[in-house]
Amino acid sequence: MWLQKLSVLNFKNYPEAELVFSPTVNAFTGDNGAGKTNLLDAIHYLSLCKSYFNPIDSQQIRQGEEFFMLQGVFDKDTVEEVISCSLKKNQKKQFRRNKKEYQRLADHIGLFPLVMISPYDISIIIEGSEERRRFIDNVISQTDNHYLDELIAYNKSLQNRNALLKKISETGKYDPDLLDIYDEQLIASGTRIFEKRKLFMDAFLPVFNKHYQYLSEEAEQVELVYDSLLLTENFGSLLKRSVERDRVLERTTAGIHKDDLTFSIHGMPMKKFGSQGQQKSFLIALKLAQYSFLQLKKGFKPLLLLDDIFDKLDDKRIQKLMQMVSADDFGQIFITDTSRSRIQRIFEGIGVEVSIFEVQKGTIK
Known part of the structure; x- marks a missing residue:
């Protein structure tokens, strides 16, 4: 299973964006506050029906707007699945799979499994x-x-x-x-x-x-x-x-x-x-x-999202981690980092191709 395409509209700091991904490693680079983590959170929404960071759905709507919309196209056993999520202020969140709305969000959980690793996780300890x-x-x-x-x-x-x-x-x-x-x-x-x-x-x-x-x-x-x-x-x-x-x-x-x-x-x-x-x-x-x-x-590989993963880790652990997650045991990966050159250096060092998206204040190159 992997995410082919992501579309966002009025989500957090993004007025509108559409991204096409590699089935292997995808990296979002840019300054702090540019919106890299927001893209990971959009993917998390499509998998688990909620934000990883903020339980209040209405606070995900871009400032000054009345709604947000997310859509992802997944490849699951070579079959395309279109998942969408939308929310208007003061209305119920709508979640659809192939244009059919769920009666219970719980029925979606686990169909597109995902693991997120974030600095926010320190709360677990x-x-x-x-x-x-x-x-x-x-x-x-x-x-x-x-x-x-x-x-x-x-x-x-x-x-x-x-x-x-x-x-x-x-x-x-x-x-x-x-x-x-x-x-x-x-x-x-x-x-x-x-x-x-x-x-x-x-x-x-x-x-x-x-x-x-x-x-x-x-x-x-x-x-x-x-x-x-x-x-x-x-x-x-x-x-x-x-x-x-x-x-x-x-x-x-x-x-x-x-x-x-x-x-x-x-x-x-x-x-x-x-x-x-x-x-x-x-x-x-x-x-x-x-x-x-x-x-x-599940019998297939979940998505793996790595947010600001390199902070507080020495170079040896970083390299071992990247070697591990880039191996055949892992599937599609999304990474955020402030340094494009560091991402390039790490993956060149282990001989793995990476698609890099440069994020600047809600716009993506």
Whole structure:
């Protein structure tokens, strides 16, 4: 699978643009703020129905305009697929595949899989557990079209249970039968999500370790651990054991919404003891493992988007990374960088052709 053509209209800083891509490596070069990353985000929209950076769709509309429109022509098993996304202010986002509108955006997720690596990803290491759960959920949802439905069901049950706990605190009236109903709903979807996360991590960990050892030339010992209370206790007993605490705090304190990933280097927390280069290598290995997992599950190569990837990496790691992603295991790649000459030098050095697009304030050469 690869993206042949991208058209944008009133998207972020672009009044209008149309690009035709190479099926191998494509690079967007230009100054910071020129709009290189916006092109990656447009591709992300067409794959996953949303921006990678900003959840508010209306804020993607170019300033002074009333709508934006994106269209991509994909080659999938030599069959052309036309995907389009449009949004008018104060209206519902429209998403179409071959001119037919989706009734549910979830039905599109996973058809055109994609992995993005961006400086924004540092939040996976330095921020709270929600970011790491989002990473897991993003990968699984691109391979399992029921997973998003389970997440939606779980979050709805969680909201209902929390609202009941708050009402119990406010009124002093405890309704154990209603709480049991919400517990059963939470347990049903939560247990299925846990099992899928556990299976995913079992397959994901060896691939992650292989990619990190390659990037670091086996010079560093890192560890990635899935942390869930459900690994040692079933969900039902967890809820019963924590019910008094939940009533005091007016929220559900145990469940898969508390799952986390633990990252370490040489036995110490990556967040505190990893250098910027080590943290970036860790993130890149995470995302490349995501790519390998998606390719294994889907049976074809996803798109790979690399945003400002060379910052904080030494030359040796840069070359190893580019050699890896330019090999046969990877498909179409999109890269942004401020330096055209650096892009040319890197890919000449490994003997790989690259199509370069020069971006200047919303225009493309």
